[in-house]
Each structure stands twice: as structure tokens, then as C-alpha cells.
Amino acid sequence: MEKYLRVWRQQAKVRGQFDAAIFIGDKVLALTNSDEDALWLAEVHFSNNNYTRALALLSRQDLISRSTACRYLAAHCYIKQGQYEQALSTLGDQNPTHLIRSSNSRRKLQHLNGQSRITLRNGKNASRTDRSAERDREDAGDIRYEAGMCYLRGLCFAKQNAFDRARDCYKDAVRIDVQCFEAFDQLMKNSLMSPTEELEFLESLDFDSITGPDVSVSQEAAHFTKMLYTTRLSKYSSPAILTDATETLSTHYKLAENPDILLSRAEALYTQCRFAEALELTSSILSTSQSSLASTQTGSAAQSHLGHSPAVYPLHLACLYETGATNALFLLSHTLADHSPEESYTYLAIGVYYLSVSKIAEARRFFSKASLLDPHSAPAWIGFAHTFAAEGEHDQAIAAYSTAARLFQGNHLPQLFLGMQHLALNNMSLAQEYLCAAYAKSTGTAAGTVPSIPSIPSSELSPLGGDPLVLNELGVVLYHQNHLEGAVDLFRQSLVLAASLHCEPAAWVATRSNLGHALRRLGRYSEALDEFDECLRIGAGGASLGYSPFLGGSGGNASGVGSSGVSGYEERGLIGSLHTARGLVLLELNRALDAVAALHEAVRVLGASGGGDAAGGAGVAGTLLSRALELWALETHESETVMSEDGRVSLPRNSTRSVRDKGKGRMARRRGGADESYTEEWTDEVAQTGVEASSRFPTESTTVEETVEMELDQDAERLLRESVDRVRGGQRGRHILPTGSSPEQEVQTSAQSQGGRTGRHHTRTRS
Numbered sequence: 001m002e003k004y005l006r007v008w009r010q011q012a013k014v015r016g017q018f019d020a021a022i023f024i025g026d027k028v029l030a031l032t033n034s035d036e037d038a039l040w041l042a043e044v045h046f047s048n049n050n051y052t053r054a055l056a057l058l059s060r061q062d063l064i065s066r067s068t069a070c071r072y073l074a075a076h077c078y079i080k081q082g083q084y085e086q087a088l089s090t091l092g093d094q095n096p097t098h099l100i101r102s103s104n105s106r107r108k109l110q111h112l113n114g115q116s117r118i119t120l121r122n123g124k125n126a127s128r129t130d131r132s133a134e135r136d137r138e139d140a141g142d143i144r145y146e147a148g149m150c151y152l153r154g155l156c157f158a159k160q161n162a163f164d165r166a167r168d169c170y171k172d173a174v175r176i177d178v179q180c181f182e183a184f185d186q187l188m189k190n191s192l193m194s195p196t197e198e199l200e201f202l203e204s205l206d207f208d209s210i211t212g213p214d215v216s217v218s219q220e221a222a223h224f225t226k227m228l229y230t231t232r233l234s235k236y237s238s239p240a241i242l243t244d245a246t247e248t249l250s251t252h253y254k255l256a257e258n259p260d261i262l263l264s265r266a267e268a269l270y271t272q273c274r275f276a277e278a279l280e281l282t283s284s285i286l287s288t289s290q291s292s293l294a295s296t297q298t299g300s301a302a303q304s305h306l307g308h309s310p311a312v313y314p315l316h317l318a319c320l321y322e323t324g325a326t327n328a329l330f331l332l333s334h335t336l337a338d339h340s341p342e343e344s345y346t347y348l349a350i351g352v353y354y355l356s357v358s359k360i361a362e363a364r365r366f367f368s369k370a371s372l373l374d375p376h377s378a379p380a381w382i383g384f385a386h387t388f389a390a391e392g393e394h395d396q397a398i399a400a401y402s403t404a405a406r407l408f409q410g411n412h413l414p415q416l417f418l419g420m421q422h423l424a425l426n427n428m429s430l431a432q433e434y435l436c437a438a439y440a441k442s443t444g445t446a447a448g449t450v451p452s453i454p455s456i457p458s459s460e461l462s463p464l465g466g467d468p469l470v471l472n473e474l475g476v477v478l479y480h481q482n483h484l485e486g487a488v489d490l491f492r493q494s495l496v497l498a499a500s501l502h503c504e505p506a507a508w509v510a511t512r513s514n515l516g517h518a519l520r521r522l523g524r525y526s527e528a529l530d531e532f533d534e535c536l537r538i539g540a541g542g543a544s545l546g547y548s549p550f551l552g553g554s555g556g557n558a559s560g561v562g563s564s565g566v567s568g569y570e571e572r573g574l575i576g577s578l579h580t581a582r583g584l585v586l587l588e589l590n591r592a593l594d595a596v597a598a599l600h601e602a603v604r605v606l607g608a609s610g611g612g613d614a615a616g617g618a619g620v621a622g623t624l625l626s627r628a629l630e631l632w633a634l635e636t637h638e639s640e641t642v643m644s645e646d647g648r649v650s651l652p653r654n655s656t657r658s659v660r661d662k663g664k665g666r667m668a669r670r671r672g673g674a675d676e677s678y679t680e681e682w683t684d685e686v687a688q689t690g691v692e693a694s695s696r697f698p699t700e701s702t703t704v705e706e707t708v709e710m711e712l713d714q715d716a717e718r719l720l721r722e723s724v725d726r727v728r729g730g731q732r733g734r735h736i737l738p739t740g741s742s743p744e745q746e747v748q749t750s751a752q753s754q755g756g757r758t759g760r761h762h763t764r765t766r767s
Contacts, residue, residue: 259285
């Protein structure tokens with residue numbers, strides 16, 4: 001009968017018929033009164049969310065003090081009910097660290113389990129291990145329950161905001177049982193360790209303790225488990241190791257379409273600012289197009305966003321925000337609100353949508369709701385702080401970022417954002433301190449000093465990893481402190497690191513622009529001009545210039561709308577500022593004409609921005625453009641007025657005009673002098689004597705146009721006087737003017753008749 005009832009209750013549990021399982025399990029316990037049947041019934045109560053009944057059953061049988069498994073289950077029931085003090089009282093405060101074995105002892109124990117007895121010379125059987133080895137032999141089930149209790153202690157300490165003790169409990173749990181994934185997951189998703197500490201902790205784990213049917217299977221299982229854990233590490237440390245693990249799992253084990261592997265790849269792409277590619281992967285995770293039922297159900301497009309791991313939603317929302325997919329954010333927010341109103345990522349989605357449409361107050365309210373539902377949600381806390389930063393409320397933003405830094409001690413983003421806020425407040429010393437701490441967390445270098453990384457070829461992955469944005473912000477701090485050489489080094493290191501991590505080049509246009517400005521202030525104008533030209537070349541490729549990593553990316557300012565914000569600049573404003581900077585450098589290089597063209601383009605781009613900082617920049621560009629025009633006019637004046645060695649003025653070709661057409665010629669000269677309607681060519685040398693000679697030399701207050709006008713007036717008067725004298729004197733060969741001829745025609749005729757004597761060949765070309 002007992003065997004029959006046990007089979008019945010087991011089948012009922014497998015089918016999810018918990019009431020039937022409880023009913024039959026109670027009868028089995030009444031017949032046997034065994035500890036195993038009592039534990040089995042308590043587990044069914046726990047699975048059915050009957051935590052009080054499970055605790056009562058375990059207490060009546062006095063199993064909590066006699067069984068490790070029952071103590072674990074009772075503590076878990078207390079945690080589910082929010083009674084963390086009672087859970088710690090049941091579990092105890094100390095972790096069983098004596099169960100942590102080294103890899104050598106683990107392998108020795110496995111060998112002893114496989115061959116535990118030998119035959120002595122006298123023919124008697126004896127144990128191969130001594131008494132100390134026998135005491136080290138622990139039951140595998142008890143070890144795993146002890147590791148589980150360490151995990152539960154970590155949960156209790158985390159709920160009490162004792163994050164240091166929680167981290168130690170989680171680490172001990174994984175060290176005792178490397179297959180305690182819950183503890184490892186808490187360490188990773190809550191960023192309780194820095195990226196370097198995560199990698200060191202992974203290398204210290206004893207994966208050889210994983211056993212299998214034979215040695216080869218055990219080794220493969222250990223290697224497979226280590227690669228799975230590697231994909232959960234921070235994407236800022238050792239990108240080469242992460243890439244190798246992901247590729248091996250995708251190709252050798254055929255897990256390329258597994259959601260966790262896709263999510264790991266998408267996170268890596270997001271840290272590289274390749275938002276469109278990351279969005280494609282997250283969308284494929286949320287897609288259910290491969291399901292045959294999805295095509296037949298009504299509203300399958302909306303349902304495809306449901307029923308997935310909560311870890312995928314923050315990254316998917318961040319990718320939608322970065323790519324400016326406002327409509328997709330709106331649809332996803334409504335879908336989650338209708339079907340998952342109790343989940344924190346639902347309110348996170350609504351907050352991201354409101355932030356994308358610049359409704360900051362509404363976004364703050366929903367980020368706050370998400371953080372209340374899940375106090376350990378890093379995206380919710382960082383999004384909440386971003387709303388204050390977007391409104392320029394620096395003090396409140398600093399307070400919110402400080403809370404995030406306390407909750408997520410291993411994450412460098414709160415430190416990075418704190419440095420940005422102090423930089424905005426012109427607190428350079430505090431900004432440098434926070435930014436150095438952020439760099440130390442992302443790379444594992446010593447904190448407190450300005451970082452310096454070796455030059456890394458762009459074709460190789462960085463062995464250090466790290467966030468290039470931290471180096472950029474540190475360079476900005478040094479720039480404002482007038483440490484320009486150090487700023488140039490950091491900007492260059494940031495670009496080299498970004499290239500080694502295969503980041504999107506368009507995301508680092510602002511860093512390259514910062515490098516150009518630092519070079520400009522150092523007087524290295526040619527190098528600065530090359531950097532600004534490279535910025536415009538990258539921008540002309542059509543890629544987004546935005547870099548506002550949000551909700552756990554590689555840092556940045558989320559105050560911009562869409563994907564075009566770079567440290568508060570819109571894409572049009574950034575391009576306009578690049579043209580302005582380029583024009584300023586060209587002015588320093590005495591290339592006034594090129595500077596006029598660059599600044600004119602800057603005014604055109606910035607003036608069309610519609611307002612904001614970009615439109616304000618148009619005023620600066622306009623002022624520089626006026627100055628460039630003045631310098632260009634001065635250069636033109638100097639090039640047109642060339643002094644000869646004997647004190648005579650040699651006017652270049654196409655530089656003089658007749659009195660009649662001097663107005664048109666002046667307008668044509670302002671357009672560059674290439675399309676003048678009237679062109680006059682002078683080949684004679686005019687005598688420079690007396691007042692006439694002095695009038696030909698331009699003074700500081702006399703322009704080129706006025707000088708030419710005076711010369712033409714004097715020539716016209718002389719020609720007219722000579723013609724009139726000849727007519728009155730009745731000289732032979734004089735020219736009789738036709739009836740009705742004008743004085744101008746008379747002057748022209750006299751000039752033609754005396755062309756040989758004066759040596760002037762005067763031609764006029766009409767347009």
C-alpha cells in the first residue's frame with residue numbers, strides 16, 4: 001500500500017495537482033511517520049506557496065534541528081514570508097567554510113570514491129584513506145544543502161543592506177558547491193564584485209569537483225560549466241575570454257540560438273555602442289515567430305514580448321532608447337502593463353518611454369515605482385538618477401547616483417556618473433577622484449591615480465578591457481585643469497581602447513573632437529585639423545553620432561532624446577560645433593578663405609537646429625565668421641597691393657575698373673573676383689610724381705577700391721584735357737566728333753587715337 005500511495009502522490013506532483021499530492025502525501029506520512037515522507041510533504045506545501053503549513057509540519061516533526069535539508073527548507077519559508085531575522089536564526093550566522101576544498105583535495109576525494117579499498121600483503125582488506133580522509137568525506141546532498149544555506153544567508157543580508165556580508169555568503173556558497181548557480185547569479189547581476197574580481201573569483205572555483213560517469217565526461221562537464229559561467233561575467237573585463245567562451249558554446253555545443261548566449265552577445269555589443277546590432281539580437285530573443293502557435297493566436301505580435309527571462313528586458317529597452325524607437329517603446333510598455341503589471345521591468349519600460357519623449361517628471365515617477373518593486377534593480381536606480389541629471393538637478397542626481405554606488409559596489413557606472421556630475425559643477429578634484437575609482441573598477445588597476453594604459457593595436461582585443469568613456473571624462477578633467485599634454489594622452493588612449501574593443505567609431509566622435517581641441521590649445525594646429533576632419537568624415541558616413549549609454553551600458557548622459565545625444569549635444573549641434581572648431585583652427589593657420597567656408601557651414605547647420613545649445617552656438621560661429629571675413633578682406637587687400645622695388649605700385653591684372661563700371665566691379669570683387677562683368681587690362685606705367693604719385697599710394701584708411709577710383713578719375717581728366725586741347729588747336733589729323741556724340745564717346749575716341757603714344761591698350765569686354 002505504501003508503495004502504491006507514493007507512486008500516486010509523485011504522479012500528482014508531476015502533473016501539478018498539488019492538492020491531490022498533499023492529500024495522498026498526508027496519508028503516506030500517517031502510515032510511515034518517516035522523516036523522508038514529512039520532508040516530501042513539506043516540499044509540496046512550499047511549491048504550492050503554503051509556507052506556513054510547511055513550517056508547521058517541519059516544526060511538529062522536529063526536523064529542523066535533525067536534518068540539514070529540513071533546516072534549509074524552513075529558512076526558505078521564512079524568507080518567502082519576509083521574516084529575515086527568523087531565517088538567520090534558523091540558518092545561523094556562520095558559513096561552513098571547512099567544506100571549501102581545494103581542487104587537489106576534490107580530485108583526491110573523487111579518486112578515493114572510485115577506488116576506496118586495497119588488499120594488503122597479508123590478504124586483509126583495508127581502507128586506502130586514513131581517518132582524516134574519512135572525516136573529510138561528506139555526503140554530496142548535505143554539501144549542496146549547506147551551500148544552499150549560504151545562499152539563503154546572502155539573501156537575508158542583502159535584504160538588510162549588509163552587502164559585504166551578502167557577497168561573502170554568495171562566494172562561499174559557490175566555493176562549497178560550484179553548481180550553486182543561484183549564488184553565482186546574485187553576484188553577477190547585482191555587481192557585487194568588480195570585473196577584475198569577477199574574473200579572479202571564476203578562476204578560483206573548483207570546477208573539477210563536478211563528477212560524471214567517467215573521467216572524460218567529468219572534464220567536459222567542468223569545462224562546459226566554466227564557459228557558461230564566463231558568459232555571465234561583466235562585459236568590461238577580458239573581452240577576449242568572453243568572446244572565446246561565447247564562440248565555443250555557439251559552435252561546438254550548438255547553443256547559438258539559446259536566449260542566454262544571445263543575451264551575452266547583445267550585452268557585449270551594447271558596451272561597444274553597436275546598438276542596432278544589439279537590438280537585433282534582443283528582438284530575436286523576444287520573437288516567437290518560430291512557434292507554430294504564434295501564427296494562429298490573435299495578437300501574437302504583442303504576446304511575443306511576454307514570457308521571457310526578466311534579464312532581457314532592461315537591455316532591450318536600452319537598445320530601443322538608443323536607436324530612437326519611440327513607437328516600439330510605446331507598444332512594449334502598453335503590452336507589459338496589460339499582461340505583467342506586477343513586474344518591475346514593466347514600470348522600467350514606461351519610464352524609459354517617457355524619458356525618450358522628454359517627459360522627465362513622468363519618467364522619474366515610474367523609475368521610482370520600478371525601484372520599489374525591485375530594490376536591487378540597477379537599471380531602475382540609474383534611470384531614476386538620470387532624470388535629475390536631465391533637468392540639471394545636480395545635487396539630487398548625486399544623491400541618487402550615490403545610492404546606486406552603495407547598492408552595486410562592483411559596477412563602475414555610478415562612480416562614472418558621479419564624476420560627470422561633479423565635472424558639471426566644476427568640482428574638478430572630486431570629479432577626478434570618482435572617475436579614477438570608476439576606471440579602477442572597470443579595469444582592476446590601482447585606484448587614486450590618473451590611469452595610463454599601454455598602446456594597443458586596433459586589430460587586437462584589449463587584455464585589460466575597461467570603459468573608454470571613463471578615459472574620455474578624465475581627459476576632460478585634465479583639459480579644464482590646463483594639463484593639456486595629459487589630456488591629449490588620455491583622449492588618445494580612449495580612442496585606442498575603443499578601437500581595440502571594436503566599438504562603433506561614430507560613438508566616439510566627441511572624444512576625437514575633444515582631442516582636436518586639446519591639440520588646438522597646444523598650438524598643434526595641423527594635428528587638430530586632422531582630428532576635426534576625421535570627425536566630419538565619420539559623421540558623413542550616416543552613422544549615429546550618439547553616445548548616451550543608458551541603463552547599464554558603457555556610461556553617458558541620458559538627457560538627450562533619441563540616439564543623437566553626445567554629452568547633451570544634438571547631432572546637428574555636434575556637427576556644427578565641429579565646423580566651428582575647424583574654422584577656428586584654419587584662422588590660426590592664416591587660411592582665412594577656408595575658415596570663411598567652414599564657419600559659413602557652421603552657421604548654416606547650427607542655425608537650422610531650431611533652438612537649444614546648437615542654436616546658441618550659431619552666434620559664436622557668426623561672430624567668428626565676421627572676423628574671418630575681415631581677415632580675408634585684409635589678405636585680399638595685401639595681395640592686390642604689391643609694392644615694387646623702385647617705389648612704384650604694380651596692380652595685378654583684372655584689378656582696375658572704369659569709372660562707369662566701378663560699382664559692378666566692386667560687387668564682383670566681393671564675390672571672389674573671378675566673375676567680373678568688366679575686365680580692364682593695363683600695360684603701361686604711370687608716372688609717379690608730385691601729388692599724382694602720392695595719391696596712388698594707399699594709406700591705412702584707404703581701401704583698394706578707393707585707390708583704383710582715384711587713378712581712373714585722374715586718367716580720365718588727363719585724357720579729356722588732351723583731347724580738348726587738340727580740338728581747339730586745330731592740329732592736323734584731329735578727329736571731328738560726329739554730331740550728337742557724348743563727352744564719354746569723345747574721351748573714348750581720343751584715347752583710341754593716342755593709344756600708340758601713351759602705350760596703353762584699353763580693352764572692354766561686356767558680359
